[in-house]
Amino acid sequence: MSVETVRRRVTQALEWLLVLLMGIMVLNVLWQVWTRFVLRHPSSYTEELARYLLIWLGLLGAAYGVGRRVHLSIDLVPTRLPGRHRLRLELLIELLVFLFAVSVLVVGGARLVSMTLFLGQVSAALQVKLGYVYLAIPLSGCVIAFFSTLSAWEKGKKLHATSEEERNDESAGGRRA
């Protein structure tokens, strides 16, 4: 499988998961309203479920956003740099995103998951182990790391190609002179 195929598969899987999570979240809160006003017997678990769904939706949505490049940034400097320097800076930005994803989300998140699992913390209403709820953090970190590695690699390749080109141009120019 080529890298492009893997990226497409991951993106598609994320898209379906996000649509599903969002749909369930809406229905879940509507169910809460329904049980409270119509059945007059408020559901005990909907609020907790909604909160946990949001943690998953938010973190996976953020990871998907890295792949789609929709995160807010201040691009005053990158857009004003000439081609090659801009590529270098963009490469650096990808590496910083990668650094955050791996250190805080993957390592810190995994440690949080193992600690809460070890302590055996369970949620009040659903009786879910909290460690599984927090699993969204390292998972999101892995996806972000995956996307940023891919685009860093692409930028590196492009940078390499342009530097070859420039070298060729230079030597061609040298010969002409």
Place this chain on the structure above:
Amino acid sequence: MNWAEVAVLLVSFVLFLGLGVPIAFCIGLSAGLTLLVGVDVLPAVTTLAQRIATGLDSFALLAIPFFVLAGQLMNRGGIARRLINFSRSLLGMLPGGLAYVHILAAMLFGAIAGSAVAAASAVGGMLGPRMREAGYDRDFAAAVNITSATTGLLIPPSNILIVYSLAGGGVSIAALFIAGYLPGFLVGVLLMAVAGWSAIRKGYSDAIPWEGRKVLRDFADALASLFLIVIVIGGIVVGVFTATEAAAVAVAYAFILSVLIYREISWRELPQILLWSSTTTGVVMILIGTSMGMSWVMAYENIPQTLTAALISLAGGSEIGILLIINAVLLLVGTVMDMTPAVLIFTPILLPIVTELGMDPIHFGIVMVLNLCVGLCTPPVGSVLFLGTQIAETSIERVIRPLFPFFAAMLAALLLVTFIPEISLFLPRAFGLL
């Protein structure tokens, strides 16, 4: 306060931000680096991961994805068009009528959706071409669209006020929502005054005759959309719903209206709409998560308290002086930073200062959002400015001149709202929410 850690926090944050690292990751990285000064790597990253998780674990936050989704359904589902038609038959008989129509439509759209970007694309996308056909200057029309779109951020429901409520440690969302009405109307009315003055000066005459029957017909057509305001805001104010439940009901209502009744959205478009809303949610949530980590680090370093003391002594204890300084700082921040990160980063720093002065957190939330609304319309970075110029197919350089009088109106509104607390606090008090 440990100066080494504060220096690391400030320098790394400004550096990453300037380099163009996405803001959510800037915040996370510099919070992490700051912790590393005094703590080992593993505990530091674990603490941050935990702050992100607990920061997102909030039922109130769920209102944000739901309002985003509801706004998207309304935007594509013909609700915006009905609001525009109603505004046109109501105000179209005035000279420069289309400019008033535009501002009123943006306010009405804001009253049911609550995102400036959605308002700028829905209302501006439809009214911009009509204004040009009627002989309005393209850049003037763009300026009307850009500035009026921000009124929806004050007029409830408003996602940014939910973010503020969270960043401010649980300020009442119901009170914030009600507090936004008068300031939002004030901005709208002042923008209309500027638009009217320009229209008369330039001799725009596109007035259509007033027809009472048409007003009624268009009102009836828009009624189902406007009724959403009653459900959402009425429900929240009376205390029937939480904001999150109201937002979910708004989704159901917008769905029934635009998919089942108007049939302007097909079932096959729904996954796309859900995905788009999830992505927007993800962008906001990771910002909220890392900002919660950052504000925990700042509190751990006592930064807000130290800044409060410094600022109060700097302004010589003068309340007016401090409020002017805060407004100037926020205006400056707003020119380069989008609203959500600005609110998340600066609320924990500035709110303790103003509460020390006896300012109500509800009042400050409104001042902060109104202030940052100006930043959404100013270069170098302004999401509504970018979108508005793009929709009108013009450039930032050209739209700046016609924008200036509108900026003046917004700044006048900002000063009024800052120094007359009652504009914000009258309604929440009248409804017993304060």
